Amino acid sequence: MRIAVATLFPELFEPFLRTGVVGRAVSSGRVEVETLDIRLHGVDARGSVDDYQFGGGAGMLMRPEPLFETLESVEWRGGARVVLMAPDGRRLDQDLARDLSQADGIVLFCGRYGGVDARFVDGAVTDEVSVGDFVVSGGEIPAMLLLEAVLRWVPGVLGRLESAVSDSFATGLLDYPRYTRPAVFRGEPVPEDLISGDHARVEDWRFERALSRTRARRPDLLDGVSVDDARDRFLGAVRQAARTKEREDG
Secondary structure (H helix, E strand, O other): OEEEEEEOOHHHHHHHOOOHHHHHHHHOOOOEEEEEEHHHHOOOOOOOOEEOOOOOOOOOEEOHHHHHHHHHOOOOOOOOEEEEEEEEEEEOOHHHHHHHHOOOEEEEEEOEOOOEOHHHHHHHOOEEEEOOOOOOOEOHHHHHHHHHHHHOOOOOOOOOOHHHHHOOOOOOOOOOOOOOOOOEEOOEEOOHHHHOOOHHHHHHHHHHHHHHHHHHHOHHHHOOOOHHHHHHHHHHHHHHHHHHHHHHHO
16 A cells, blocks of 8 residues: 655654554555655745635635645556545544555645645545544644554554454444453452353443443434444444454464
């Protein structure tokens, strides 16, 4: 998979691309990530990339020339998804992250100032993506969130793809509480169902806790969803994760 990140601040991505899940993805060669400095395509000797809005309005806009020229500098752009981080874009979720992970290539643009000229959006962008209902000064940190969410779905990046399959939201619900050793810590034991050795009991316990947590914290995820449908999706994802683990174990 090939990814290019277009930004006015490529230095922000240097430590990110060497660290954690993303760093492993890059160092393993499973993913190629390059940064593109939009300012290299500025409209004057100073590298200017922004200008006032026609019709007035607060905030400068990124001009179309540097954006198009940056995109056109990517030789493999044909067929790639061109993603713009934008507060009014589609909300990033697991379904979108998994969809983007299946693209042959992604060119990811980080906006700045008051946004970008609409002619670039209309003429080049395939996906506008938001990471939440808030505004930050630029698209760099949102782009990092998107990259990590996407790369978790690339086979081999996590070590085990089952982790991505069974994560929160992949099941349609928030995650259930998880426990590790010791079985009793400061007088608090691990729930008996989890150490029963009965897979059906474990699945039932995890579903009930995931459902109750989702009802309390994110009831919007359950709008129009029956308990039976929620159970089917949850158990389907859990069992897919188990099958994935079996395949990865060989």
